Amino acid sequence: xxxxxxxxxxxxxxxxxxxxxxxxxxxxxxxxxxxxxxxxxxxxxxxxxxxxxxxxxxxxxxxxxxxxxxxxxxxxxxxxxxxxxxxxxxxxxxxxxxxxxxxxxxxxxxxxxxxxxxxxxxxxxxxxxxxxxxxxxxxxxxxxxxxxxxxxxxxxxxxxxxxxxxxxxxxxxxxx
Numbered sequence: 001x002x003x004x005x006x007x008x009x010x011x012x013x014x015x016x017x018x019x020x021x022x023x024x025x026x027x028x029x030x031x032x033x034x035x036x037x038x039x040x041x042x043x044x045x046x047x048x049x050x051x052x053x054x055x056x057x058x059x060x061x062x063x064x065x066x067x068x069x070x071x072x073x074x075x076x077x078x079x080x081x082x083x084x085x086x087x088x089x090x091x092x093x094x095x096x097x098x099x100x101x102x103x104x105x106x107x108x109x110x111x112x113x114x115x116x117x118x119x120x121x122x123x124x125x126x127x128x129x130x131x132x133x134x135x136x137x138x139x140x141x142x143x144x145x146x147x148x149x150x151x152x153x154x155x156x157x158x159x160x161x162x163x164x165x166x167x168x169x170x171x172x173x174x175x176x
Contacts, residue, residue, distance in 0.1 A: 001071045001072060002027065002071075002072050002073075002095070002096075002173065003068065003070075003071070003072075003073055003074075003075065003094050003095025003096065004021065004025075004027070004073070004074045004075070004095060004096050004098065004169065004173055005068070005074075005075045005077065005091050005094065005095045005096065005097045005098065006018055006021075006074070006075065006076045006077065006098050006100055007077050007081065007082045007088075007091065007097060007098070007099055007100070007144060007147055008079065008099055008100035008101060008102065008144060008153070009079045009102065009107055009133070009136075009137050009140065009144070010078070010079035010107075010111065010118060011079075011102070011106075011107045011110035011111040011114065012079075012100045012101070012102040012106075012107065012110075012153055013100055013102065013110075013153050013156045014031075014076040014077070014100055015031055015076055016156060016162065017076075017100060017153065017156070017162065017165055017166065017169070018031065018074050018075075018076040020162050020163070020165075020166045021074050021166050021169055021170070022074050024163075024166050024167075024170065025074070025170065027072055027073055027074050028070075028072075028073055028074070029073070029074045029075075029076070030067050030070070030073055030074070030075050030076070031076045032060070032063065032064060032067060032075065032076060032077045032078055032081060033045075033078050035063055035067050036059060036060060036063045039063060040059070044056075044060075044078065045117060045118065045119055047059065048119045049119050057080070057084045057085070060078065060080075060081060060084070061084065061085050061087060064077070064081060064087060064090070064091075065090070068090070068091065068094045068095070069094075075095075077091070079140070080140075082140075082143050082144065082146075082147075083139075083140050083143050088143050088146050088147075089146075091147075092146065092147070092148060096148055096149065096172065096173050097146075097147035097148045097149065098147055098148070098149045098150075098151055098169055098172075099144045099145065099147035099149070099150045099151070100151055100153045101144070101150050101151065101152050101153065102152075102153050102154055103154050104130065104133055104134050104137065106153075106154050107133050107137070108126070108129055108130045108133055111129060111133065112126055112129055115129065120132070120136075149169075149172050151165060151168060151169065153165060
């Protein structure tokens with residue numbers, strides 16, 4: 001039985017890597033935000049906006065405990081998922097956890113195009129966005145670093161580089 005769990009800040013490329021890893025391994029890929037949205041018949045963003053962060057995090061935890069019980073999967077978690085309740089400890093017990101670590105410059109570049117889709121980023125200009133990411137990442141970094149593995153994903157701009165990261169994850173999961 002194998003569970004590969006991807007964590008990291010929003011915009012780090014967890015979904016991109018998760019899809020590529022699924023294709024390379026044949027394991028099904030689950031994005032937790034998509035799973036939540038599918039189960040609740042809305043999007044995770046809409047749910048977050050409607051019920052607020054505190055209530056969203058409770059639902060997220062319950063859905064995490066549901067999907068993380070599936071066998072032989074790749075799971076991508078939302079950026080905040082590991083940071084609430086005992087989620088990080090739970091994830092480490094469930095499988096091989098990978099922190100996809102990206103620099104503030106890369107995260108800002110990725111997220112400036114997605115500001116309208118992400119509740120916590122809406123209405124921020126580029127400077128405010130960078131400041132927010134810097135502060136928010138600093139608050140979460142110690143939790144992300146509890147993952148069993150850390151992989152730098154600053155450069156995911158070609159299929160070859162994505163393939164290299166996928167191969168690294170496959171190698172690390174095979175050796176454990």
